Amino acid sequence: MKKLSLIIVLALLITVFIPAQATAWASPVITVFPDSIDFGPVTVGSSSPEHVVTIRNDGGANLSIYDINLTGTYTVHFKITEDNASNTVLPPGASATVSVQFSPLLSGHKTAYLRIKHNNPGQNPFYVKLCGMGISPNETDLSIAKTDNPDPVYAGHDLTYTITIANNGNNAGDVYVFDMYPTDAFSIKSTTPSQGTVSQVLPQWVLDILDQELGITTLPPGYSYIMWDVGSLADGASAELIVVATVNAAIELPGGSPIINRAAVVSGCEEAYWSNNIVEIYTSVDEAPESVPTTLTLEPESATNELPEEQDHTLTLTVKDQFGQGMVETVNLSSVNGTLAISQITTNSDGIATFTISSSVEMSDTITATSTTVPTLSDTATKTWVMSTEPTTEPTTEPTTEPTTEPTTETTTEPTTSRSIMSPTSPSPTTTSTTAQVKKKYFTVDFLGNITSVEASADGRPLEDLVAYSPDKNHVLEIGAGTRATDSDGNEVTYITIRIADMLKLPVNTVLAGDAFNITPSGTVFDNPISLSIGFKVENLPDNFISIGMSYYSPEEGWKHLNSVRNQVAGGERLTSTMSHFTVFGILVEIPEEEIIIPPDGQEPPPLQVAASFVLSHLTITASESKTWNNLVFISRYGEDAEIALNVTNIGGQAGEYQVFLLLNGDRVDTKTADLAAGEMKHIVFNVTDKEPGIYTVQIGELSGEFESRLWINWWLMIGFAAAFILLVLLAVYLVRLRSRSWRKYLPK
Structure with a gap:
């Protein structure tokens, strides 16, 4: 009896009173590689080589793969050719594979995703990006x-x-x-x-x-x-x-x-x-400054020649200015042994002149040429020649190296002005096996309130091409994958804001086509060129305009022209230019002088109003929390719902409308519109519900934060109660049996 009572007490102590936090349950960790596949150009009607996606369990518990399928806009152009992973259970360290293929049915850039559903709550489902370019056979x-x-x-x-x-x-x-x-x-x-x-x-x-x-x-x-x-x-x-x-x-x-x-x-x-x-x-x-001779050469500089009797020898004089251009220049000539018949010569417009020295006897001579404009500019040539014993019927003249009449122009590599930006080569991110969830970093562009984000590397480089449109799709900023942006202090920049710029003074005979755009942080520079496209409509341009081009504004020099490409797009045209730093950009239109309207003398032009400009502030994230029994918690649910709030303020001089976009893990999940008068502030609230367990990154404009959704089950407490119930039942049965034995001794035999 004493032994059984001791066992019951110890069981209750172990199962009920040991805190659940003392033991951590192992969980699966999914690792997928590669996490993106670019099939490149493939002819329409044919198929690319198969690419294999490997799924591995790097955790401490079984990983269940439920379903693998294709999702996205262009799934019809991709196919799963072999699936060895769906509906399988992977023990720790085990792996399975899926093969995918790109078979474009139409030309153009196509994108889809391979979706993997599993039992790891942190990254469920897992998406593998698939992209390729369909090329028509013709x-x-x-x-x-x-x-x-x-x-x-x-x-x-x-x-x-x-x-x-x-x-x-x-x-x-x-x-x-x-x-x-x-x-x-x-x-x-x-x-x-x-x-x-x-x-x-x-x-x-x-x-x-x-x-x-x-x-x-x-x-x-x-x-x-x-x-x-x-x-x-x-x-x-x-x-x-x-x-x-x-x-x-x-x-x-x-x-x-x-x-x-x-x-x-x-x-x-x-x-x-x-x-x-x-x-x-x-x-x-x-306007070219006055040319000054900077280079004077005699060629050949020295040589020994065998010449027939009475054959003269030719030298070439070349004079170039500070720009490398040949120029007209008068040059003094002198010789040591008197073989020159002239003492002065003038070069032609290409900067070249030729003259001869006598070779009637075997001898040598040193010739000196000196500029009359720059007395310190001179060159010498030493010639030695002997008479040949048998004169030839056709005299042989020593070949001379004649400078070409076309100055050599060194070709340098300039940024191209083509429409698309090629993404620089950058290594694909490697998925790291870890049980901890790593906070993702994003590269974001806020183009007049339209938010575009892509995942970024640890040092702030976008992991894929970022194409950010304005809300009306007329303007676009493109940044290639792997491009790093830094401010004037060398710090990384991962959030870019584009707003309509205040009016700036324009050059004479010039008007602005549409709006100019102020891109901030001002002075941001890039290690690879990026491109900006600004849209316009020809019918909105002034009649009889002379030219149109993209320009940027420099506080020191005013508006400066950019090399740009003009493209036809739906609803109008665009000018596209590459750039390497941020300031104000716009399209300038040159018009005839008579079309400029000048106010009468003494009359000031109407004052300019500062456009609406918006500032976001005070982001707060309040996650929900629920428990079953506050004093004795069996299940705790945190972050299933969340309230996300912020303030939007119009700091401009005019009323305006601002679209507030809520992004969770880079995906837009909700949008609210704020109509604000000049100087007005509004409090905007978003509510998100039914979030699966995991870490969620919140981004609204330049503000960001995160919250965690988690489900905690006190398994030890539940097991303890079950064990205690079973033990109590056993104890009751034991006591009943014990009591029945004690009554038997009073029964008649």
Whole structure:
């Protein structure tokens, strides 16, 4: 009896009074690699090679894989070819695989997700991003880029354009590049194609096509053209044309406007994307300072020659200025042994002059050439020659190295102005096995209240291309994966805000097309170029406008032109330009002087009102908490619901509307609209419900926070109560039996 009573007491102590927190139950941890797959370009109607996705259990308990399927907008273009993981249980350390394939039915960029449902509450379901590019069997994807060097260029000096075309689609035939430039801006000096031929006159068949297909019977006056007949361009191939032009020394550009040069590439094949087939580039022109001779050379510098009797020897003199251009210069000549017949010579417009020295006897001489403008600028050449014993019927003249009449222009690599930004190569993030949930970092752009976020690396680089649109989809900012943004102090920047800029002083004869945009943090720089596209409608531009281009505002220098590409888009057009820092950007339109409306003398223009501008502040997150029995808790539920609140204030001078977007783990889950008068503040509240266990990152504009949803079950307490109940039942049975035995001794035998 005593022994049984001791066992019962110890069991109750163990099962009821040991805290549940003393023991941690093991849980599964899912690891999936790779977590994204880019299949690249695949011809429509064919299939890519299979890619294998591996699912591994890095936890301490069994991982149950319930279901694996495709989800997203373009699932019809992807397929699961083999599934060895659905409806399986993976013990700790075990793994299973799924094979996927890209089979595009239509051309264009396609994206879908592989969704994996399992029993790990922290990352359920798990998504693997799938993307690929469908290419039509008959489509090419030609692109064109153009650079100018130097920029700015001096009037009267050489300007070098480098045109590069590439084919990212199927083989292209009958490829042509057309270049259009102002006739009075410069004259073409040379054209050097890597393949094909170049003409400066449009052939009749081109004029016929313009007439018959487009109804263009007269080309715009004041422009000249270059046609580059490239021929064929294979898939993945590229070609280059170098054009050297001499800028008109008497060029007159109104209001400091740049030289505008446009080029387009076409072919006889179907084109996949037209947005990257046209390029427009702007080159500023400065008045050239007076040329000063800085280089004087005599060639050859020294040689020993065997010459026939009475044969003279030729030397070449070259003079260049501080810009590397040949220049007209008078040079003094002298010799040690008197073999020169002249004492002074003048170079031509290319900076070149030739002269001879007598070789009637065997001898040597040293020739000195000195600039008359810069007496310290000189060069010498030493010549030694002997007479040949048998004169030849055709005298042999020593070959000399003649400088080319075209100064060599070093080609530099400039940022391209093509429409799409190529994502820099960056390693794919590796999934780390850990039982702890790591807080995700996001790279976010707030474009007039439209929030776009992508997951970022630990140092703030977006892990995929970020394409951020304005609410009306007319404007877009694009940042490539792996691009790092830093402020003026070198700190990482992961939140970018774009707002309509206050009115800034414009150049003479210029108006703004639409709004200018202030991108902050101001002064932010990038280690890779990013692109901004600003939309406009031609019908909203002034009549008889001269030119249109994207510009940025510098507090020190005012508005500065950017090289940009003009694209046709739904509902209008866009100008796209690359940039490497943040300030105010806009589209400037040059108009004739008579269209500028100047207020009468003494009359001030109407005051400008500061546009509405919004500030977010005081983000609070209140998570719910529920318990079964407060004094003796069996189940605790925390964070299943949450209230998320913040303040929105209009600090501008006009009333405005602001859309507040709530993002949970990067996904937009709710939107509220705040109509605010100037100076007004409103308190905005979001309610989220029924959240599965896990960590949730909250982001609203530039504000962020997080909350955790968790379910806690006191298994030890429940087991303890069950064990205690069973023990009490056993005790009751024992006592009943014991009592029945004690009564038996009183019964008659």
